[in-house]
Amino acid sequence: MDCFRSSLSHSWIYPxxxxxxxxxxxxxxxxxxxxxxxxxxxxxxxTSAQITNEILPVWTYSYLVLLFPVFVLxxxxxxxxxxxxxxISFIMTRVLLLFGQGVxxxxxxELFYGLATATxxxxxxxIYSVVSPEHYxxxxxxxxxxxxxxxxxGSVLAQLLVSLANxxxxxxNVISLASVILAFLCSLFLPMPKKSIFFHAKPSKxxxxxxxxxxxxxxxxxxxxxxxxxxxxxxxxxxxxGSLDAGQLSSPRPSxxxxxxxxxxxxxxxxxxxxxxxxxxxxxxxxxTAGFNQVFTYxxxxxxxxxxxxxxxxxxxxxxxxxxxxxxxxxxxYMKINWDxxxxxxxxxxxxxxxxxxxxxHYTDSIWACYAGYLVFKSGYMLLITIAVFQxxxxxxxxxxxxxxxxxxxxxxxxxxxxxxxxxxQRGLHLPISIQFLVYGSYFxxxxxxxxxxxxxxxxxxxxxxxxxxxxxxxxxxxxxxxDVIIKxxx
Numbered sequence: 001m002d003c004f005r006s007s008l009s010h011s012w013i014y015p016x017x018x019x020x021x022x023x024x025x026x027x028x029x030x031x032x033x034x035x036x037x038x039x040x041x042x043x044x045x046x047t048s049a050q051i052t053n054e055i056l057p058v059w060t061y062s063y064l065v066l067l068f069p070v071f072v073l074x075x076x077x078x079x080x081x082x083x084x085x086x087x088i089s090f091i092m093t094r095v096l097l098l099f100g101q102g103v104x105x106x107x108x109x110e111l112f113y114g115l116a117t118a119t120x121x122x123x124x125x126x127i128y129s130v131v132s133p134e135h136y137x138x139x140x141x142x143x144x145x146x147x148x149x150x151x152x153x154g155s156v157l158a159q160l161l162v163s164l165a166n167x168x169x170x171x172x173n174v175i176s177l178a179s180v181i182l183a184f185l186c187s188l189f190l191p192m193p194k195k196s197i198f199f200h201a202k203p204s205k206x207x208x209x210x211x212x213x214x215x216x217x218x219x220x221x222x223x224x225x226x227x228x229x230x231x232x233x234x235x236x237x238x239x240x241x242g243s244l245d246a247g248q249l250s251s252p253r254p255s256x257x258x259x260x261x262x263x264x265x266x267x268x269x270x271x272x273x274x275x276x277x278x279x280x281x282x283x284x285x286x287x288x289t290a291g292f293n294q295v296f297t298y299x300x301x302x303x304x305x306x307x308x309x310x311x312x313x314x315x316x317x318x319x320x321x322x323x324x325x326x327x328x329x330x331x332x333x334y335m336k337i338n339w340d341x342x343x344x345x346x347x348x349x350x351x352x353x354x355x356x357x358x359x360x361x362h363y364t365d366s367i368w369a370c371y372a373g374y375l376v377f378k379s380g381y382m383l384l385i386t387i388a389v390f391q392x393x394x395x396x397x398x399x400x401x402x403x404x405x406x407x408x409x410x411x412x413x414x415x416x417x418x419x420x421x422x423x424x425x426q427r428g429l430h431l432p433i434s435i436q437f438l439v440y441g442s443y444f445x446x447x448x449x450x451x452x453x454x455x456x457x458x459x460x461x462x463x464x465x466x467x468x469x470x471x472x473x474x475x476x477x478x479x480x481x482x483x484d485v486i487i488k489x490x491x
Contacts, residue, residue, distance in 0.1 A: 012131035016139045018190050019127055020146045022083065025183035026090055027150035029176035030158035031097075031169065033314035036300035038097075038169035039106065046106065052301050052433055053426050055106045059297065060420045062114025064413040070118040071406050078193045079129060082122035087184030089116035094177035098170070125402060129193035145326075152322045154179075159315030197402055198261050268400050269407060277340070278392055278404070284347050284451060285388045285408045288354075290415035291443050292381045294436075295358065298424070299374055301433045306367045317371045324375060325382025339391055341462055345455035346387070350380045351448035358441035362434055419443070 031038065039046045039055070046055070074082045092112040096105055127139045154176075161167035273279050303314060337346070357373040357380070364370055392408075393401045422428045423439050431439065 012135045012139065015130045015191055016127060016135075016142055018186055019123070020142055022087070022183050022186040022190070023123060023143055023146045024150040025179045025186060026087065027147045028154040028179050030154045030161065030315070031094075031172040031176040032151075033155050033158050033300070033318045034162065034169050034172060034312075036304050037312065037314070038173065040304060041169060043170050044101070044106070046103070048301060048304065048433070050103055051106075052298060053424060053430060054103055055110060056297055056301075057420045057425055058107045058110035059114045059117070060293075060413070060417050062111045063117050064410075064417050066115055066118040067406075067410055067413060070115075071121055074119070074122045074125065075196045075198045078196045079122045079126035080187070080190050080192050082119050083126060083187045083190065084184070086116050086119035086122065087180065087187045089113070089119065090180035091177070091184055094173060094180055098173050098177065121406065125197065126190070126193065129196050130191060148322055148326045152319045152326075155315040155319035155322065157315075159313060159319065162315065163311075163313075198265075199257060265403055268403055272396065272400055272404055280344065280451075280454065281388050281391050282404065282408050282411075284344075284447070285385065285392070286411035287415060287447055288351070288381065288384065288444075289409070289412035290419060291354075291440055291447070292378075292385075293412070293416050294419055294423075295374075295377065295440055298433060298436060299361075302361060302437060303367065303370060305433050306365065306370045308367075312367075313371070317374060321375045321378040322382075324379040328379050328383035328386075331383070339387075341459065342455070343387070343391060344451045344458060347384060348448050348452035348455050350384050351444050351451060354380050355441050355444035355448055358437055358444060362437040362441060 036051060038044065039051050040048060070082065089112045093109055093116060096109045096112065100106065100109065124143065127143055128136060131139055157175075158172055161172065162169075273282070300314060303312060337343070339346075354377050357377040361370045361373040361377075364373070392404060396404065419439075420428075423431055423436050
């Protein structure tokens with residue numbers, strides 16, 4: 001029996017199932033769509049101004065402060081301890097939400113929720129340390145899909161309980177507490193990884209045996225991760241290949257493992273962001289995610305303001321929006337688009353749509369129009385962020401993708417914090433909730449304008465390139481041709 005358990009724990013199925021159960025129960029919180037209604041109701045009796053300007057901003061600030069140290073700690077302690085901390089944070093969030101009273105207690109709720117959000121990186125990185133690379137795509141799909149299913153299920157359950165069974169918001173929080181306790185118990189059964197991406201990575205055979213140039217190039221191409229930038233000469237590929245460390249070839253590596261990892265991070269990030277294409281996709285990711293987080297955080301306050309005395313259907317709207325976003329994200333895999341040429345035009349067009357949806361939410365007095373605007377906004381964002389993740393990840397090794405994802409998320413939080421301080425916080429403009437959404441709509445107008453100009457420039461340059469191509473000698477291919485071939489075969 002012990003042998004059976006040991007073999008099961010070392011297979012990819014066991015940790016995937018346990019992690020998916022953790023993801024489901026930690027995300028399946030029926031109270032989430034009605035958080036603001038609960039805080040402003042008789043249980044907590046907080047005003048809209050207290051919720052908007054004093055309580056909700058604490059999540060943004062705590063998330064920003066905790067993200068980087070948690071990112072480093074997560075890899076250093078090999079994920080499982082951080083996942084357990086995430087489970088404890090969710091429990092503390094629900095306990096304080098249920099039994100705490102006053103602004104200070106609710107600020108503590110947001111502080112623990114910021115810690116839970118920051119530790120989310122462990123959930124998505126853990127599986128890569130316990131399964132073999134041939135299972136990466138499958139387990140990544142499972143782990144991400146289960147959270148969408150859980151959030152949709154929680155939202156549907158919440159709406160049914162509120163509308164049909166007349167269940168109180170307090171009882172919804174009790175159900176959520178039971179769910180996150182189950183998530184915490186699941187985290188205890190996760191096997192402890194023997195390696196991690198950065199601090200406890202296993203040295204590759206290539207790094208130990210000093211292979212020939214052809215072997216390095218072949219190995220990196222087979223792995224599907226030859227680097228971040230355009231195709232390089234053979235001598236340069238050695239310095240950015242996943243098999244060899246750039247520091248090994250150019251300078252002695254620092255003896256301290258922590259210093260060595262940070263030096264390697266800096267070298268990898270400099271190499272990745274030197275690609276103009278990756279840089280602009282990352283830029284859109286950071287700015288749009290910041291705007292989405294602001295809308296997601298404060299939209300319930302707007303709904304509460306627009307609904308007045310009418311019935312609220314927050315749970316149904318969140319469920320439909322999440323399902324619509326999941327369907328839109330699924331459709332990305334079947335889109336036949338030249339992303340190099342038209343990708344930034346797509347970003348610009350959908351950013352215009354997002355801006356229009358947010359401006360509708362500002363100007364309308366109808367809660368139903370407000371709901372419709374949110375459905376369009378969230379579905380569009382989930383579609384585009386899926387495209388952005390794919391475009392950034394397609395030419396990155398796992399280590400570099402984790403770094404770029406972390407840096408993009410951190411930049412998004414910095415931008416979101418600036419928005420919070422200026423628009424929401426009492427020390428800033430302290431704008432009413434409806435005016436805030438006018439600001440967010442204008443914010444996406446600016447994003448759309450920047451990427452529209454970029455897309456026009458790209459399309460015009462490509463047109464000029466094609467018109468000048470016949471004048472070149474066949475023996476002298478255009479310098480861009482190798483990169484075009486690589487991108488077409490990868491995408």
